[in-house]
Amino acid sequence: MIPELVYTMLACARIGAVHCIVFAGFSSESLCERIVDAQSSVLVTADGVYRGEKLINLKQIADEALEKCREKASSSVTKCLVIKHHALRTKSGAACNKLQTPWDSDCDVWWDEVMRDSPEECEPEWLDAEDPLFILHTSGSTGKPKGVLHTVAGYLLYTSLTFKYVFDYHHDDVYWCTADIGWITGHSYITYGPLANGATSVLFEGIPVHPHVGRFWEIIEKYKVTKFYTAPTAIRLLMKYGREPLQKYDLSSLRILGTVGEPINPDAWQWFHEVVGQGRCPVVDTFWQTETGGHVLTPLPAATPLKPGSATFPFFGVEPTILNEHGEELEGEGEGYLVFRRPWPGIMRTVYRNHERFENTYFKKFPGFYLTGDGCRRDKDGYYWITGRIDDMLNVSGHLMSTAEVEAALTEHPAVAEAAVVSRPHEVKGECLYCFVTLKDSREFNHKLVEEVKRLVREKIGPIATPDFIQNAPALPKTRSGKIMRRILRQIARNEKDLGDLSTLADPKVVEELFSQRCEAAA
Ligand code: 7RM
Numbered sequence: 191m192i193p194e195l196v197y198t199m200l201a202c203a204r205i206g207a208v209h210c211i212v213f214a215g216f217s218s219e220s221l222c223e224r225i226v227d228a229q230s231s232v233l234v235t236a237d238g239v240y241r242g243e244k245l246i247n248l249k250q251i252a253d254e255a256l257e258k259c260r261e262k263a264s265s266s267v268t269k270c271l272v273i274k275h276h277a278l279r280t281k282s283g284a285a286c287n288k289l290q291t292p293w294d295s296d297c298d299v300w301w302d303e304v305m306r307d308s309p310e311e312c313e314p315e316w317l318d319a320e321d322p323l324f325i326l327h328t329s330g331s332t333g334k335p336k337g338v339l340h341t342v343a344g345y346l347l348y349t350s351l352t353f354k355y356v357f358d359y360h361h362d363d364v365y366w367c368t369a370d371i372g373w374i375t376g377h378s379y380i381t382y383g384p385l386a387n388g389a390t391s392v393l394f395e396g397i398p399v400h401p402h403v404g405r406f407w408e409i410i411e412k413y414k415v416t417k418f419y420t421a422p423t424a425i426r427l428l429m430k431y432g433r434e435p436l437q438k439y440d441l442s443s444l445r446i447l448g449t450v451g452e453p454i455n456p457d458a459w460q461w462f463h464e465v466v467g468q469g470r471c472p473v474v475d476t477f478w479q480t481e482t483g484g485h486v487l488t489p490l491p492a493a494t495p496l497k498p499g500s501a502t503f504p505f506f507g508v509e510p511t512i513l514n515e516h517g518e519e520l521e522g523e524g525e526g527y528l529v530f531r532r533p534w535p536g537i538m539r540t541v542y543r544n545h546e547r548f549e550n551t552y553f554k555k556f557p558g559f560y561l562t563g564d565g566c567r568r569d570k571d572g573y574y575w576i577t578g579r580i581d582d583m584l585n586v587s588g589h590l591m592s593t594a595e596v597e598a599a600l601t602e603h604p605a606v607a608e609a610a611v612v613s614r615p616h617e618v619k620g621e622c623l624y625c626f627v628t629l630k631d632s633r634e635f636n637h638k639l640v641e642e643v644k645r646l647v648r649e650k651i652g653p654i655a656t657p658d659f660i661q662n663a664p665a666l667p668k669t670r671s672g673k674i675m676r677r678i679l680r681q682i683a684r685n686e687k688d689l690g691d692l693s694t695l696a697d698p699k700v701v702e703e704l705f706s707q708r709c710e711a712a713a
Contacts, residue, residue, distance in 0.1 A: 472496060473496060
């Protein structure tokens with residue numbers, strides 16, 4: 191989350207290179223997978239970065255990823271451009287420079303050295319409207335991330351227009367979106383949308399609770415932020431500390447508040463509106479996806495009467511509808527699959543190098559409609575309420591991941607025979623991971639194993655996927671055809687006793703046993 195990241199994106203756009211940004215919290219494994227999929231030729235990274243008090247050696251992670259790519263004999267990367275960030279920007283000198291930056295002089299180049307010799311001007315490359323702008327990976331239900339591809343003209347038009355209307359942009363605004371640029375929200379509403387409008391933005395490298403829990407409020411006061419866009423998970427986290435940390439700061443500059451990433455519970459909405467916005471600022475609850483490029487369901491501030499927890503109505507040109515299991519459109523009140531009837535300029539164009547997967551994932555279940563994968567309810571006033579993912583996806587602090595990808599990491603542990611992951615509601619994160627693991631014969635389930643398994647998932651996917659609960663499952667509930675019944679596991683994780691129809695279960699005894707051993711407290 192440093193200015194050089196934004197420069198790099200814009201530089202790519204200018205020379206017609208396709209960027210593919212990878213969140214700095216990802217493991218070398220995940221980075222390698224994305225490099226291979228995108229067939230990248232240049233890797234841009236930094237020496238290191240602080241996340242709170244933790245120093246992350248980014249260059250080392252990058253090197254490990256490149257090494258893994260080479261092992262797979264598919265390294266396309268010829269140069270690694272390294273930004274001197276930690277070495278230059280942390281409090282004075284060597285004492286603080288705790289990093290050893292590994293260096294390969296054939297491949298690695300320092301950013302500041304190349305920049306010194308670069309010309310001041312660079313002619314833009316003229317592109318076709320439908321040429322690619324970037325690839326951004328998002329979790330897919332088979333575990334392998336999908337490279338969502340966006341194109342230059344439609345995406346830029348859509349992000350710039352939604353930014354302007356949804357945040358009611360004025361030239362004297364100071365806008366702050368707290369998202370990470372490694373996520374689509376950062377692409378669309380830190381880089382492209384605001385900059386296409388010439389907006390003044392705050393770019394924040396840090397976490398909400400460091401060095402103190404009033405960090406956000408302090409920044410809002412310091413820069414007189416007028417438009418503030420964040421995630422329900424951050425709101426829920428900060429809510430825990432009460433009003434006191436806010437009362438020290440002047441938040442009177444705020445005009446509009448926005449949320450994105452997950453359904454916002456009415457409690458958190460009220461707190462955001464009353465305590466942060468002091469009851470004066472409309473809250474725009476913006477529903478959209480990596481795939482949609484920009485907001486698709488959202489209020490327009492001060493124009494749309496709000497209902498806490500509802501993303502309200504479609505943006506201009508977007509035509510949502512709700513289908514039942516048979517693909518029939520529901521009229522009026524009802525709940526079902528959220529789909530869109532027509533494309534809009536910012537919709538993704540393909541899954542990179544896998545157009546078939548694009549068609550299968552989004553257009554096959556209900557021909558003629560774009561399938562979001564979210565459940566949705568429409569109330570009597572026509573308001574849309576997102577009910578969450580209906581496929582096997584998990585949403586932890588606004589980060590989407592599939593059960594399959596976490597399960598794949600769990601089963602890499604030599605003692606684990608099988609694993610199934612479900613979500614369980616979490617006060618702050620929205621959802622957290624509840625994992626059932628079946629051990630191989632003769633392996634013992636103990637504290638040491640739980641720690642090993644957790645560490646493995648962190649290494650394979652990243653800290654965001656760290657399991658909160660790990661339960662020993664001598665057997666998993668399965669259908670006769672061998673499919674794990676996650677619905678039942680979800681109910682066990684949540685201690686919901688009324689299990690409904692168990693007739694498809696191969697062995698109903700399994701359920702009782704799992705209930706008797708369920709985890710009350712986090713691992
Ligand atoms: C922007 C982003 C997409 C998924 C989406 C939903 C969930 C996002 C909201 C929301 C309820 C919202 N892209 N989601 N925004 N659910 N209300 N306002 O998050 O590709 O990372 O995730 O996030 O499930 O399908 S994403």
